[in-house]
Amino acid sequence: MADLAAIIDDIAAEMADAPDRGTVASYIPPLAAVDPRRFGIAVVTADGRECIAGDGDMAFSIQxxxxxxxxxxxxxxxxxxxxxxxxxxxxxxxxxxxxxxxxxxxxxxxxxxxxxxxxxxxxxxxxxxxxxxxxxxxxxxxxxxxxxxxxxxxxxxxxxxxxxxxxxxxxxxxxxxxxxxxxxxxxxxxxxxxxxxAMSCRQLARAGRFLMAGGRNPDTGHNIVSARRARRINALMLTCGHYDGSGEFAFRVGMAGKSGVGGGILAVVPGIASIAVWSPGLNERGNSQLGTLALERLVQRTGWSIFDPRVF
The missing domain is CATH 3.40.710.10 (DD-peptidase/beta-lactamase superfamily)
Incomplete structure (x- = not known):
C-alpha cells in the first residue's frame, strides 16, 4: 500500500474538484448555511497514526x-x-x-x-x-x-x-x-x-477508536465496552447506519459506518482504523455525497473493506 498520508491527501484533492456535491440539509437553518465546498477527512490507525486532510480540523454538526x-x-x-x-x-x-x-x-x-x-x-x-x-x-x-x-x-x-x-x-x-x-x-x-x-473529523475519528480497538480506549487501555458489545455496535452501524441507504453503503464501501445530515460519516474497520469524513452536501437518502465517495476510494486504495480477506 502506498503511503497513507499521500492517499488521504490525494482523496481530499479529488473531492475538492468533484462537480456533484449533493445538497445541504435545508430544514435546519444553521445546516443550510454551511458552505457545500467543504470537505474534510481524518484517519486514525490502530498503531496511533493520524492522517488529516482538507477541512479535517474544522468543527461541524455531527447530527x-x-x-x-x-x-x-x-x-x-x-x-x-x-x-x-x-x-x-x-x-x-x-x-x-x-x-x-x-x-x-x-x-x-x-x-x-x-x-x-x-x-x-x-x-x-x-x-x-x-x-x-x-x-x-x-x-x-x-x-x-x-x-x-x-x-x-x-x-x-x-x-x-x-x-x-x-x-x-x-x-x-x-x-x-x-x-x-x-x-x-x-x-x-x-x-x-x-x-x-460540534466536532472535527480528527475529533470524531479519535472518538470512534474504541470501536476499532475491540471496545478499548487506546489512550488508557481501559475498556469502554466489552469486545462483544463493540462488535454488535459495529454490526448495527453496517446494517442500519445509513438508513435506507445502508445496503448501498455496505455494497460500495464495506465498512461499519454511521452518517448524519450534517454531512459527517464515522466509519470503522476493526483492528485497523477509525475514519471520519465530512462534506455537507447530501445524496437523496440524506447521506454525505462526497463522504461516501471518499470512503469508497479509500477502500479501493487500501483494501480496508471488512469483506476483503486481506483485512483479516
Missing part, C-alpha cells in the same frame, strides 16, 4: 453520528434490557419515518433511526435532569477523543427544537404505546442537544 455514542452510554446504563424497547433490524425507511411504528406497536426498528434514538435518549434520562444527561454525553465524547474543545452548538440545538415537528410526533406516538417513560419535550430537548454536538 445522527451522535447516536453511536448515545447507544454506547445507554447500553452501559441498562445493558441488553435496551433491546426490549428497540430492535436491531434495518428499517428500509427514511430516518424520520413514522410508518412502521403503528404496525410494530411503538418499537423502533433500530437505535439509529430517529425513533430508536429517541427511545435511547429516554433511557439515558432515567432519573437524571436533562442538563445532567446532556453533560454526560459531552463528557463522554470529550473523554473518547481526548479533547475538551468539543462542544454543543446551542444555535443548532435551538433550530432543531424549532423545526422538530416530526420528531415530536414520533416521541408522542411511542409514548402512546408506553415506549417512552419521560415527557416528549424533556426527551427531545436532550436528543436535539446530542445531535448538536
Amino acid at each position: 445522527s453520528v451522535s447516536k453511536v455514542f448515545a447507544l454506547t452510554l445507554a447500553l452501559g446504563a441498562v445493558g441488553d434490557q435496551l433491546w426490549r424497547r428497540v430492535g436491531v433490524e434495518p428499517s428500509g425507511s427514511a430516518f424520520n419515518s413514522v410508518v412502521q411504528l403503528e404496525s410494530e406497536h411503538g418499537i423502533p426498528r433500530n437505535p439509529f433511526i430517529n425513533a430508536g434514538a429517541i427511545v435511547v435518549t429516554d433511557i439515558l434520562l432515567g432519573h437524571h435532569e436533562p442538563r445532567e444527561a446532556i453533560g454526560e454525553m459531552l463528557r463522554f465524547v470529550r473523554m473518547l477523543a481526548g479533547d475538551d474543545a468539543i462542544y454543543i452548538d446551542e444555535a443548532v440545538a435551538r433550530a432543531e427544537q424549532d423545526t422538530g415537528f416530526r420528531n415530536m410526533a414520533l416521541a408522542n406516538y411511542m409514548r402512546s404505546f408506553g415506549n417512552l417513560d419521560q415527557a416528549a419535550e424533556r426527551v427531545l430537548g436532550v436528543y436535539f442537544h446530542h445531535c448538536a454536538l
